[in-house]
């Protein structure tokens with residue numbers, strides 16, 4: 001067995017509202033790992049484009065905005081602050097107006113290539129022994145060689161109920177419609193509804209939050225024990 005020189009990568013994908021951010025963050029905290037929310041970068045770009053009145057459906061205009069898009073994110077699970085230039089956009093990127101346009105920005109191949117390179121460089125540079133990276137294409141595109149790859153899923157009904165419990169400013173029906181339409185748009189671009197070869201599925205439909213964290217850590221322990229014996 002040789003000493004690893006790069007942080008152990010735990011890649012987690014899944015549909016909207018499956019618990020990727022909250023569970024990944026909690027798992028990273030428990031294991032003393034870094035945490036990278038890749039959706040935050042797509043959201044921040046959508047926020048930036050909107051802020052500058054650029055049409056998110058115009059790929060050339062969005063690509064033209066990339067060189068000046070000065071993005072940063074914290075990888076400490078206790079402080080994953082998101083900034084664009086001097087603006088702290090941690091809260092703003094969660095607004096429904098950003099959620100409504102993020103899929104249009106995320107479907108542009110040059111945007112995906114730009115952000116994928118950024119994610120890889122952030123993940124390689126962390127100073128903790130591991131990093132949990134979550135999104136839609138982490139197990140398949142961003143880090144297909146990750147030591148641990150997980151599809152975190154839950155039934156549409158469970159995801160909608162959890163999400164609408166968080167959002168008091170919109171009706172349950174509106175929240176459900178938006179979640180469904182974002183998944184539909186995103187799944188035309190990347191596959192995150194079913195697990196790729198070698199990816200472990202954790203279905204949290206009948207698990208509470210704590211049980212889901214436990215199930216993810218169990219996969220990590222199993223996969224890393226196996227890797228260290230290879």
Ligand SMILES: Nc1ncnc2c1ncn2[C@@H]1O[C@H](COP(=O)(O)OP(=O)(O)OP(=O)(O)O)[C@@H](O)[C@H]1O
Pocket residue numbers: 014015016017018019020021022023039162163166204207208209210212
């Ligand atoms: N197993 C679980 N049981 C109950 N609630 C959960 C569970 N997992 C996550 N949640 C809750 O579900 C909600 C959605 O979770 P989270 O925001 O982490 O999902 P997500 O996959 O990152 O969503 P999105 O892709 O839309 O950003 C949160 O309120 C979270 O606390």
Ligand SMILES: Nc1ccn([C@@H]2O[C@H](COP(=O)(O)O)[C@@H](O)[C@H]2O)c(=O)n1
Pocket residue numbers: 016020038039040042043102103106134135136137138182186190
């Ligand atoms: N790896 C990823 C991550 C996210 N996206 C796009 O960003 C949107 C927001 O992501 P959340 O995880 O915060 O919900 C998502 O709807 C996708 O459009 C992506 O394409 N790839």
